Amino acid sequence: MAQPGYEAIIIGAGIAGMYQLHRLRELGMRARVFEAGSDVGGTWYWNRYPGARFDSESWSYGYSFSQELLQEWEWPEHFAAQPDTLRYLNHVADKFDLRRDMQFHSRVTAATWDEAATRWTITLESGEEASAPLLITALGPLSAYTLPNIPGRDDFAGPAFHTARWPREGVDLRGKRVGIIGTGATAIQTIQTIAKEVGHLTVFQRTPNWAAPLHNRRITPEEQAQIKASYAEIFERCRQTDTCFIHQADPRRALDVSPEEREAFWEKLYAEPGFGIWVGNFRDVLVDPAANALMTEWAKKKIRERVKDPVTAEKLIPKNHGFGTRRLPLESGYYEVYNQPNVALVDINETPIERITPRGILTSAREHAFDILIYATGFDGVTGPYDRMAITGPGGRSLREDWQGTPRTFLGMLAEGFPNMLMVLGPHTARGNIPRNIEEIVDWLTGLVRYMREHGHRRVEAREDAVEYWARHVEAAASGLLFSQVASWQTGVNRNVAGREEVRRTLGYYGGAVKYRRIAERVAAAGYRELRFA
Ligand code: FAD
Ligand code: NAP
Numbered sequence: 290m291a292q293p294g295y296e297a298i299i300i301g302a303g304i305a306g307m308y309q310l311h312r313l314r315e316l317g318m319r320a321r322v323f324e325a326g327s328d329v330g331g332t333w334y335w336n337r338y339p340g341a342r343f344d345s346e347s348w349s350y351g352y353s354f355s356q357e358l359l360q361e362w363e364w365p366e367h368f369a370a371q372p373d374t375l376r377y378l379n380h381v382a383d384k385f386d387l388r389r390d391m392q393f394h395s396r397v398t399a400a401t402w403d404e405a406a407t408r409w410t411i412t413l414e415s416g417e418e419a420s421a422p423l424l425i426t427a428l429g430p431l432s433a434y435t436l437p438n439i440p441g442r443d444d445f446a447g448p449a450f451h452t453a454r455w456p457r458e459g460v461d462l463r464g465k466r467v468g469i470i471g472t473g474a475t476a477i478q479t480i481q482t483i484a485k486e487v488g489h490l491t492v493f494q495r496t497p498n499w500a501a502p503l504h505n506r507r508i509t510p511e512e513q514a515q516i517k518a519s520y521a522e523i524f525e526r527c528r529q530t531d532t533c534f535i536h537q538a539d540p541r542r543a544l545d546v547s548p549e550e551r552e553a554f555w556e557k558l559y560a561e562p563g564f565g566i567w568v569g570n571f572r573d574v575l576v577d578p579a580a581n582a583l584m585t586e587w588a589k590k591k592i593r594e595r596v597k598d599p600v601t602a603e604k605l606i607p608k609n610h611g612f613g614t615r616r617l618p619l620e621s622g623y624y625e626v627y628n629q630p631n632v633a634l635v636d637i638n639e640t641p642i643e644r645i646t647p648r649g650i651l652t653s654a655r656e657h658a659f660d661i662l663i664y665a666t667g668f669d670g671v672t673g674p675y676d677r678m679a680i681t682g683p684g685g686r687s688l689r690e691d692w693q694g695t696p697r698t699f700l701g702m703l704a705e706g707f708p709n710m711l712m713v714l715g716p717h718t719a720r721g722n723i724p725r726n727i728e729e730i731v732d733w734l735t736g737l738v739r740y741m742r743e744h745g746h747r748r749v750e751a752r753e754d755a756v757e758y759w760a761r762h763v764e765a766a767a768s769g770l771l772f773s774q775v776a777s778w779q780t781g782v783n784r785n786v787a788g789r790e791e792v793r794r795t796l797g798y799y800g801g802a803v804k805y806r807r808i809a810e811r812v813a814a815a816g817y818r819e820l821r822f823a
Contacts (some may be wrong), residue, residue: 303331340482433673471665531801532721537571670778699751754818
């Protein structure tokens with residue numbers, strides 16, 4: 290049955306969709322959010338695996354738009370755990386009465402543009418339809434989770450869970466034989482948490498990742514007061530950094546300082562909380578191979594110091610990418626887990642997984658029997674949630690086909706050839722401490738919608754030359770980074786997804802959030818000349 294018409298449809302009730310709804314309501318618009326899950330929260334609704342928490346400082350992650358919200362909310366820890374973040378997002382939804390314009394259990398499978406009517410019609414899994422002139426996608430860069438493409442995946446007789454679909458009621462792992470596939474940020478948090486309670490844990494590792502200590506702790510009452518008094522400075526600091534974290538690259542270059550000074554700095558960063566060691570490092574570490582090699586050698590020492598068995602330590606040292614060239618997982622006692630007698634590491638490059646069996650996992654060496662299997666196998670990043678919908682523009686143009694190679698966008702907010710479709714955190718936007726990026730993008734998109742209403746425009750589309758400019762600019766910004774040369778979800782590689790197994794794509798804007806904001810603000814101030822209105 291068709292729903293009444295709305296002025297805007299938003300897909301996704303994560304941080305982005307929630308804020309976008311709030312902003313459109315301020316314009317007096319009738320908007321409706323469609324969300325696959327049963328409630329708000331997005332990432333923090335779905336990812337309930339043991340140990341899930343921020344690597345952003347909590348007090349830099351929350352929304353900044355409401356002083357009242359900032360002053361009434363208290364983060365318990367410097368890096369909050371998932372239940373606290375979900376509690377926070379529920380609080381926001383209650384406070385701003387967001388749910389009354391949200392529809393849950395509503396996965397959107399298709400969105401089709403009607404040129405004559407200047408409208409998008411979405412179709413839900415249930416067959417239900419809804420339509421509106423504006424379609425705003427707030428799908429999240431990490432919402433399309435992927436299971437491993439291992440033969441026999443459905444044969445396992447016991448329970449098996451992907452970390453992004455962890456049961457709400459939890460899983461009793463006490464004393465159990467558990468196998469986990471994956472060693473990304475999610476797996477690292479899961480492993481270090483469950484190793485304390487399981488009977489035996491076997492970690493199946495394909496590619497080790499560099500990881501550094503999180504140094505989380507509770508926020509004291511004095512710190513709480515200090516945080517509340519300093520929000521303006523905290524958010525201003527985030528505005529000034531390239532990643533919107535509070536950490537900014539050190540102006541020195543690793544290659545310009547003495548080995549003693551270099552190592553003293555790295556020791557200091559390793560002992561400090563958060564991402565300083567990644568995005569607050571010497572400015573050449575993520576761009577100059579020689580500087581990166583020094584950092585990488587230093588980081589190897591840390592793993593060797595912390596892992597007692599030298600053979601295991603060597604297995605945990607990444608060989609195919611330098612320090613920080615993938616998103617750095619932050620850990621709390623991860624390496625020490627491998628000193629426990631109940632934890633084993635299986636390097637599946639040495640003994641490949643042949644199949645999943647009713648009893649467990651069969652490698653080329655032997656069968657490992659388990660009570661429970663965990664797939665910490667990640668996501669089809671950034672474009673995955675778009676690929677999973679049939680988005681059809683004018684003349685039957687398919688977004689999935691258009692983006693088979695690389696996405697074509699303007700500012701990552703409008704896709705070439707898809708009128709009235711606005712993307713929050715689509716490909717080719719700056720990403721870092723993500724809510725900061727989300728707020729800026731939502732504010733920019735809201736400004737665009739306001740402009741259209743004020744000028745009586747019903748249709749907006751990015752001009753081809755503007756898309757071409759952005760495509761070149763995005764590629765140029767990524768080309769100098771070591772990061773761009775490494776396969777990961779950030780470069781659009783996922784070996785579990787047909788067609789995405791190998792080819793790296795540029796899926797973010799890496800010229801920095803400051804420059805991104807400046808360009809976007811300039812476009813708006815000059816009257817959106819890069820867009821075509823009708
Ligand atoms: P999401 O939170 O992913 O929300 C998107 C929503 O859209 C989801 O609820 C999804 O169900 C819905 N959706 C998607 N497709 C459809 C469809 N077809 N139909 C209906 N609904 C749909 N970022 C940081 O900056 N700092 C961190 O510390 C951090 N930690 C993270 C930890 C984990 C475990 C993960 C997975 C990610 C983390 N991130 C972190 C990234 C995180 O995704 C963002 O911070 C942020 O939550 C993104 O918000 P969003 O609203 O854009 O997307
Ligand atoms: P991920 O980094 O992509 O890691 C997935 C892991 O699964 C990798 O180790 C991968 O190995 C492995 N894998 C996938 N398929 C496999 C297969 N068929 N066989 C064997 N191994 C397989 O995903 P993630 O750990 O979920 O993290 C994704 C992102 O979410 C992070 O980068 C981060 O942005 C965010 N996150 C943040 C936090 C936080 O601290 N706040 C926590 C979790 C997640 P390969 O590397 O060889 O492919």
